[in-house]
Amino acid sequence: MILKDQVGNFLTKLTEEPPSDRELRRAVASQKPITRLFKDDGIVPNHPRWPLVIYRRAVKLRGHDPAALIDALFGMNNWDKSWRDGIYDFVHYHSQVHEVLGVARGEGRVEFGGVKGRILALKAGDVAILPAGTGHRLIESSRNFLVVGAYPPEGSYDECTDTRDRGSAIKSIKLVRRPKSDPVYGKSGPLLSLWPSPAQRKGRGSKTR
Template sequence: MSAEHHILPPAADVPNSALPLVVVRDAVPDPAADATHALLRTHGWQGTWTYTVYDFWHFHVTGHEVLICVAGSADIGFGGDDGIVLAMVPGVGVVVPAGVGHKRLSGTSDFAVVGGYPPGQSGAITRPGEIDMAEAVKAIETLRLPERDPFTGERPGCLAVWGT
């Protein structure tokens, strides 16, 4: 399994992160939603859900997030208006560090991802401008790094780049 890494510097009202966004093209052996939920839970990630990616910029200060495409396709922006665009198709997985802005730019009507979080963390949504940037950075800095790769369950697996 090979991973791509993208560092996304702070934007005007999106903190982003010094930790790189981790993209894995063939993240799961079976990109069906039920199998992906089970896989994430087996690897210690919790709070799993199936839905789309919101079509507005948002980020999380209460958790790192994994997104795995299980249906359809979409272009997802990461990092704010000057960030990157990633084409997501079934099997593509992304580990999104807390603070990294993301948004669905376009997609098919059946586009869906399975998402989840490390133990004790959540995906509470923060929109740009809803929190003072210094406060957001302080909250993000208190989060523990995930112990296990969400895709393989290895320690640290694809998250070695995070220093876990």
């Protein structure tokens, strides 16, 4: 289904007027990230090192179609293969790729981390960045709830919904490389420090000895 969504969104982008680079820069609001690190709950692996990252009101949705604005912002920062829709109402996760979700319209309550995780409210302008393995599902939403999703080039789309996926998924999650840019703030964004590479983690550890 995701491939169909991506093809449909690609065709949509061909017929709409994209925002200019200036509009994109003006739409970005500097916000302090909120992080949540979830443990493996026995069903959903989640990520062993990197947390869910949420930016509240990170995109100012004025002066342009909100979905097109968020879509173009993600694309500018090299998070592509985008789609526009809601969020599945069943628990699922991706073991081979990270995912970003930007709310273009409406509001919804989303469960992150599996049934033992957290239910968080997301509103228009909010952005959630999910490291590979992060369980998520929609609990409830307004009728006009619209999300733009996208992925970095580091990884391949997959969809895990069954406990039989766990063994191979746990191995795959650890192998997904860190993205080279933050989907909202680019190469200088806080995501890169919130998701440190193994070398960075080792370096930090040596400094504290």
